[in-house]
Amino acid sequence: MDFSFLDDWAEEEAPALDQTGEGYRNIWVMAEATREAILPPSLAALGQARELADQFGIYVFGLLVGSGVEAQAQELITYGADRVLVVDDPLLADYQPERYVHILADLVSQYRPEILLMAATPLGNNLAPRLAQQLDTGLLSHCVRLDADMSERLLLGTVPIFGGEMHHTLACPQARPQIATLLPGSFAAPYPDSSRSGQVESILVDLADVPPSLTWIDRDSDFAAPEPSLAHAPVVVAAGRGMGDAAGFALVEKLAHRLGGRVAGSRGALDEGWIQEEQIVGVAGQTVAPTLYIACGVSGDIYHTFGARQAQFVVAINPDPEAPIHKTAHMAVLGDARQVIPAMLEALET
């Protein structure tokens, strides 16, 4: 029997990898890389691009722009890209929004990608809206979730509003490419697969007629943002009398520091002299509204829990299963905080 018709089908089904003609196709990921590695938020974006590309049946293009970043091209393929475009130029050693927009807008008009993903890092937040304006298209910024609408072949981006209390799902139905930035920490990084293969293409650019506008004085400034007040802190770790002694309280401070949060306490912690009066949470002190509230060695009577009632997620560490704090907690940890916290700190390092 003649099976040659199968070859015709196969030829029909596979879209050409170097499709640059009419119509917008393929997903691009603008990856941020240093000389040593690709940044984790960009890898997470690549993982999302791979998933979307498999649903739409299109290719993933990785895009590397910078100076000395060419070595990372293979890494992008390992993490899911089918093809990598590298723009490596000594003039790109320092980020300049005009130059990046110039390069990306040129590439987009030449290759016509359907979707362009970036991580919502400071660079992504600086570049993506400017690029979207230049390309006269919409931008789904700070997405916490991406979906594909297969019936209309659209990218759906879920963005947090009012500080993440509510979600809006947005789409960009007409303009192309659909650009989205992905909030770091909302997407898991994909697993590398060293058996994957793909093409790497170097692209030469002429940046002479695009003058830089920024002068970078110190790329690693020792400026430290002022800490948010206890009432506005995203993470609060509270100590109670159950921490035992000053050494136990030091563990609470360590945990708060590691999680980027603030230390608070109950009346008991004030009586022990560990915290100041303005750090008390409760009826007699502050009302806090963190995303994560960790109560360590706090029994949790109403005078304390009243101050933490607006916390979104409460973890109670207390060995007494009858302690009232466990009734209000999302996670009840029945153990001595002096032993659990060191184990948590150890696990946080991995």
Place this chain on the structure above:
Amino acid sequence: MKILVPIKQILDPSGLTFRRDKERMFVNREDYILDPGSKAALEAALRLQDAGHVETLIAISLGPARADDALREALALGCDQAFLLCDPAFEAADSSVAACILAAAIQKLEGPDLILTGSRSGDTALGQIGPRLAQALGYGQITDAWTLESDGKALQATCRWGTGFAAVTASPPLVITVSPEAFPLRYAHGARIMNAYREWTVTTWEAADLDLDPAALAPKLVLRSEGFPAPFERGEVFRGDPQDIGRDVVVALRQQKLIP
């Protein structure tokens, strides 16, 4: 230096209650306030004014008629002029449309040297207006600045970069977006608050006053649905060896994306 501050009025989040379990937003008190990002931008501009670098300070707002209040607040704080861009045609504006309208108004105001705005607003927090304006006007840009100084010509800022901060300088014309937390706004002088309502005026411009391309007024984005994050469930219990439960707690918190 001529500075322009685009400001925004938002629904006060402290008057809202969000119930994840009921999947509803309850508006307990419908109050409109000056957006925290706009407040920070105003304060940054006022600090440059205090340092003697500013000749004209202009506040501009795109919004419904009630945004007049926000502009009068800006006048009370120290702005010299205030413009309200209000037209039924502007109501459906998304970020790209808003940037085009503001850019048209800014061109009519004959090129400010510096545009200061918030890096993200307190409600939608899309953070697009600053860079979009910069591109539309052909200005340079610095985003998410935490400090801002001027020597009369160039501006120096400390902005968020990578996982830390970086110091950069740039020369006008420039758009700088400032972090809402970085510049706590001062109080306006009582006499200026009264003058803002009695003596000073807010100029209103409609679509016909601006040189606008009708095609630019079509929004690029559509809202498909509204939703709420899944509610956190109470009552997960960890017991056993402290070593194990410490590790399990960290794993569980990471799964909930509460810690990095």
